[in-house]
Amino acid sequence: MGLLSDFGLEDVAVQFARVPMFPIFDLMHYTLSIMYLKHEAGVVDLSRRSPITCWVCSMLCCFGGGMLAAAMLGEPILDPFESNINVFLASVIWYMVFYFPKDLYYRLCSLLPVKLFVVASKEVTRVRKIAAGVAHAHHVYKRGYVVMVAVGIAKGAGSGLLANLEQLLRGVWKPNTNELLNMSFPTKATLLGAVLFTVEAAGWLPLSEEFLILIVTIFLVTTKVTLTAMHSHASPFDPIETPLCGFLFGAAPPDSDGHGHGQSSSGPAAPAQQGKAEPTEPALRKRKSKKAE
Amino acid sequence: MGLLSDFGLEDVAVQFARVPMFPIFDLMHYTLSIMYLKHEAGVVDLSRRSPITCWVCSMLCCFGGGMLAAAMLGEPILDPFESNINVFLASVIWYMVFYFPKDLYYRLCSLLPVKLFVVASKEVTRVRKIAAGVAHAHHVYKRGYVVMVAVGIAKGAGSGLLANLEQLLRGVWKPNTNELLNMSFPTKATLLGAVLFTVEAAGWLPLSEEFLILIVTIFLVTTKVTLTAMHSHASPFDPIETPLCGFLFGAAPPDSDGHGHGQSSSGPAAPAQQGKAEPTEPALRKRKSKKAE
Amino acid sequence: MGLLSDFGLEDVAVQFARVPMFPIFDLMHYTLSIMYLKHEAGVVDLSRRSPITCWVCSMLCCFGGGMLAAAMLGEPILDPFESNINVFLASVIWYMVFYFPKDLYYRLCSLLPVKLFVVASKEVTRVRKIAAGVAHAHHVYKRGYVVMVAVGIAKGAGSGLLANLEQLLRGVWKPNTNELLNMSFPTKATLLGAVLFTVEAAGWLPLSEEFLILIVTIFLVTTKVTLTAMHSHASPFDPIETPLCGFLFGAAPPDSDGHGHGQSSSGPAAPAQQGKAEPTEPALRKRKSKKAE
Numbered sequence: 067m068g069l070l071s072d073f074g075l076e077d078v079a080v081q082f083a084r085v086p087m088f089p090i091f092d093l094m095h096y097t098l099s100i101m102y103l104k105h106e107a108g109v110v111d112l113s114r115r116s117p118i119t120c121w122v123c124s125m126l127c128c129f130g131g132g133m134l135a136a137a138m139l140g141e142p143i144l145d146p147f148e149s150n151i152n153v154f155l156a157s158v159i160w161y162m163v164f165y166f167p168k169d170l171y172y173r174l175c176s177l178l179p180v181k182l183f184v185v186a187s188k189e190v191t192r193v194r195k196i197a198a199g200v201a202h203a204h205h206v207y208k209r210g211y212v213v214m215v216a217v218g219i220a221k222g223a224g225s226g227l228l229a230n231l232e233q234l235l236r237g238v239w240k241p242n243t244n245e246l247l248n249m250s251f252p253t254k255a256t257l258l259g260a261v262l263f264t265v266e267a268a269g270w271l272p273l274s275e276e277f278l279i280l281i282v283t284i285f286l287v288t289t290k291v292t293l294t295a296m297h298s299h300a301s302p303f304d305p306i307e308t309p310l311c312g313f314l315f316g317a318a319p320p321d322s323d324g325h326g327h328g329q330s331s332s333g334p335a336a337p338a339q340q341g342k343a344e345p346t347e348p349a350l351r352k353r354k355s356k357k358a359e
Numbered sequence: 360m361g362l363l364s365d366f367g368l369e370d371v372a373v374q375f376a377r378v379p380m381f382p383i384f385d386l387m388h389y390t391l392s393i394m395y396l397k398h399e400a401g402v403v404d405l406s407r408r409s410p411i412t413c414w415v416c417s418m419l420c421c422f423g424g425g426m427l428a429a430a431m432l433g434e435p436i437l438d439p440f441e442s443n444i445n446v447f448l449a450s451v452i453w454y455m456v457f458y459f460p461k462d463l464y465y466r467l468c469s470l471l472p473v474k475l476f477v478v479a480s481k482e483v484t485r486v487r488k489i490a491a492g493v494a495h496a497h498h499v500y501k502r503g504y505v506v507m508v509a510v511g512i513a514k515g516a517g518s519g520l521l522a523n524l525e526q527l528l529r530g531v532w533k534p535n536t537n538e539l540l541n542m543s544f545p546t547k548a549t550l551l552g553a554v555l556f557t558v559e560a561a562g563w564l565p566l567s568e569e570f571l572i573l574i575v576t577i578f579l580v581t582t583k584v585t586l587t588a589m590h591s592h593a594s595p596f597d598p599i600e601t602p603l604c605g606f607l608f609g610a611a612p613p614d615s616d617g618h619g620h621g622q623s624s625s626g627p628a629a630p631a632q633q634g635k636a637e638p639t640e641p642a643l644r645k646r647k648s649k650k651a652e
Numbered sequence: 653m654g655l656l657s658d659f660g661l662e663d664v665a666v667q668f669a670r671v672p673m674f675p676i677f678d679l680m681h682y683t684l685s686i687m688y689l690k691h692e693a694g695v696v697d698l699s700r701r702s703p704i705t706c707w708v709c710s711m712l713c714c715f716g717g718g719m720l721a722a723a724m725l726g727e728p729i730l731d732p733f734e735s736n737i738n739v740f741l742a743s744v745i746w747y748m749v750f751y752f753p754k755d756l757y758y759r760l761c762s763l764l765p766v767k768l769f770v771v772a773s774k775e776v777t778r779v780r781k782i783a784a785g786v787a788h789a790h791h792v793y794k795r796g797y798v799v800m801v802a803v804g805i806a807k808g809a810g811s812g813l814l815a816n817l818e819q820l821l822r823g824v825w826k827p828n829t830n831e832l833l834n835m836s837f838p839t840k841a842t843l844l845g846a847v848l849f850t851v852e853a854a855g856w857l858p859l860s861e862e863f864l865i866l867i868v869t870i871f872l873v874t875t876k877v878t879l880t881a882m883h884s885h886a887s888p889f890d891p892i893e894t895p896l897c898g899f900l901f902g903a904a905p906p907d908s909d910g911h912g913h914g915q916s917s918s919g920p921a922a923p924a925q926q927g928k929a930e931p932t933e934p935a936l937r938k939r940k941s942k943k944a945e
Contacts, residue, residue, distance in 0.1 A: 067472060086446050108379035113608065114608060114609070116539075116540055116541075116542075117604065117607070117608045118539065118542070118550075119539050122539060136433070137729060138728060138729055138730045139727060139728045139730070140433060140722070140727045140728035140729065140731075141433045142431060142432045142499065142506075143429045143430060143431055143433065143508070144432070144503070144505075144506045144509055145433075147503060147505040147509070148500050148502075148503040149505050150502060150503070150504055150505065153505050164608075165607070165608055165609060206728065206736050207735060209734075210730070210731075210733060210734040210736070211736055212733040212736065212739050213728075213730045213733050213734060216730055216733070217730070230820065234523065234534055234537070235537065235539055235540070236533045236540065237534065237536060237537065237540050238534070238535075239534030239535070240533075241820055241823065241824070241825030241827075242819065242824060242825070244820070244823065246702075246704065246705050246708060246821055247702055247705050247821070247823050248702075249702075249704070249824065280739075302872045311703065314703070314705045314751070315699065315700060315750075315751055316700070316751060406901065407901060407902070409832075409833055409834075410897065410901045411832065411835070412832050412833050412901070415832060429726070433726060433790065434726045435724060435725045435726035435799075436723060436724055436726065437724045437725070437796070437798075437799045437802055437803070438726075440796060440798040440799050441793050441795075441796040441799060443795060443796070443797055443798065446798045458900070458901055458902060462881075527816065527827055527830070528830065528832055528833070529833065530827065530828045530829060530830065530833050531827070532825075532827030532828070533827075608738070643831075
């Protein structure tokens with residue numbers, strides 16, 4: 067800490083933590099969330115047939131994390147809608163993404179330089195939300211570490227976790243995949259971030275919360291912007307994840323085709339029809355991971 | 360207001376707002392809700408095979424709105440079951456609708472004159488619930504207009520919105536339709552009513568809440584009774600809705616078959632497989648709208 | 653009561669009610685819950701592909717009852733995760749059930765004598781949970797008898813009721829069956845127990861809560877151990893249930909094939925396509941009832 071202060075990094079972190087999310091960063095978050103919704107199959111059609119459903123799904127994409135976190139903590143799930151100005155801005159963005167003449171807003175934001183800025187802004191808001199979620203849960207449960215991690219994840223990656231519900235609202239049902247089963251990179255990063263903020267809140271980390279926000283933000287923004295620029299959906303965690311999973315759980319992570327080799331150690335009670343209900347479809351995962359960004 | 364008082368309308372409104380819903384109107388609400396449930400495919404069979412599931416589904420149809428509103432505001436979702444007498448009456452109605460000798464109760468209530476009275480009574484309770492929902496949300500969030508509208512809708516049309524959950528409890532799953540995607544007339548009227556009561560609660564309307572209850576009730580009761588008498592499921596909002604949707608969202612509302620013409624403006628990112636997941640089936644909508652009445 | 657005291661039964665009951673559930677009984681509950689999860693089709697495979705999903709599903713099996721009860725009472729649904737030591741123990745059991753070398757832990761607990769002990773312990777914790785659930789609801793709603801029964805059932809048999817959600821998390825969707833529609837013996841016993849504890853809490857039973865815990869525990873443990881030892885999934889309630897259902901609801905309970913005879917009394921409005929969506933599959937029920945134990 068002393069060293070950090072000498073380099074002035076601590077000051078930078080404190081300054082950065084004071085940058086308000088409203089309105090620019092929030093607007094970018096709404097824009098990207100609703101753009102990903104529009105990207106889904108059938109949604110453009112839905113926006114003509116049932117604008118209300120389209121609006122409700124868009125709000126779920128924008129505020130789903132806060133709703134899930136509120137439900138987890140027994141608070142009103144409509145809490146995120148208390149702020150009229152935020153709902154109004156999200157609604158304006160919704161209208162612009164879906165109904166702007168000649169689709170100009172969507173096209174503009176799809177241009178790579180603009181998109182990189184939007185993506186970076188969204189990750190900035192995500193880290194703030196993780197930190198806020200952990201802090202909020204810490205306020206309610208002083209020592210409930212699992213609750214703190216869970217609420218942090220919910221706030222940071224909630225709309226991805228609620229994707230099945232959001233799809234159901236617009237009449238689409240894909241039960242054989244979800245964000246938990248096929249975690250995208252942002253969700254994994256959110257999990258890691260939530261653990262870090264929980265460790266910090268528990269007082270086991272020699273770093274201030276502001277500093278942690280800064281470094282997690284730098285990591286997430288650079289990684290996500292790089293991945294977006296390269297049109298890649300690979301996860302930078304794979305090199306660590308694969309051997310770690312192999313060591314801890316005796317198996318390769320999702321991408322491998324080694325369905326069979328775990329069978330032998332599963333005992334006599336293991337059912338015969340394994341691996342039928344959950345196909346590992348790379349194409350499915352790719353579309354999914356795009357969604358949850 | 361002065362004018363209204365001169366005609367004595369304000370007095371009528373105050374008197375009308377004092378008419379208690381318990382027990383007559385509540386009983387009619389339970390009767391119609393459970394009759395619509397019995398009308399669903401497979402439910403009569405279910406009532407023989409699993410009376411408990413049938414009872415739970417019936418309670419969800421009767422009290423679903425209150426449960427959804429409670430969940431939205433972070434209150435116990437079992438709140439509507441606190442009142443033993445109401446649960447008891449709803450259970451008696453459930454028993455009479457499903458198990459009365461020779462099905463006499465159901466047949467009696469299906470006679471047109473009786474049915475019109477039951478339908479009218481249910482709409483009377485609906486308007487009260489919308490008003491109560493908005494007032495309750497207003498009490499919690501002084502300026503949360505979106506929350507107020509949402510809770511008003513939940514209380515007034517909640518069991519329709521929970522139809523997918525209610526179906527799931529009895530082993531039926533129809534993901535490609537829901538009350539949000541294919542709004543029935545009562546749900547649309549509930550939305551309009553919730554907006555009006557919210558505007559009134561915000562102090563932007565030169566009308567008292569009592570007066571608003573009176574006129575919304577008159578509108579809903581007359582429209583719904585007329586529709587029921589004519590066996591019609593048309594929505595009186597269509598003449599306004601069609602041009603308005605066309606102006607705001609560049610498309611005809613749900614009923615039109617114009618799936619294609621919105622395509623051109625959807626930009627290069629629009630997916631190719633649009634309009635596949637959500638078929639517009641008029642037959643489906645008809646059955647659905649019956650359900651949500 | 654005087655008689656009971658003379659025999660010293662009341663003392664035994666008080667002593668028994670003081671036996672702490674933590675850690676032995678809780679551990680046995682976690683073990684059996686996670687063993688039943690591992691027994692499900694595809695879960696061993698899932699434990700290799702997505703350990704996180706497997707862990708979340710396991711926690712839902714262990715703590716689902718508490719979560720459901722908390723949701724019903726408007727409390728934080730993550731409440732059961734406040735206790736770090738319980739979550740830690742459940743996680744250790746999860747790891748041992750799924751990843752122990754040579755599957756030794758699972759095999760050990762599957763041996764009949766060990767399994768009977770585990771089954772008995774789980775039923776002991778179940779009765780405590782029912783009593784705690786009813787008492788908690790009684791604390792919130794003094795006279796809300798339906799709420800008290802519902803929360804008691806949720807706490808005692810909640811993870812069975814949440815089975816559809818738990819399956820969805822791991823990408824499996826079986827909408828045409830659930831624990832409400834095809835109640836297993838433990839769920840029925842939980843319902844009966846919840847009613848008894850509610851009657852006691854209302855002061856209508858000349859028995860102390862401790863005594864009721866003792867006799868319900870004795871009934872559940874002996875019945876469940878006998879059924880497990882005999883590899884039977886029959887319900888001891890059938891001899892009472894069948895005639896009672898026949899008398900009250902004019903039909904035989906679920907197992908009968910008498911789909912047709914109820915038709916005649918269902919009136920003109922009864923739909924034609926009854927009994928199509930919900931097949932009565934004995935095989936399905938058997939697997940299901942295993943799950944919910």
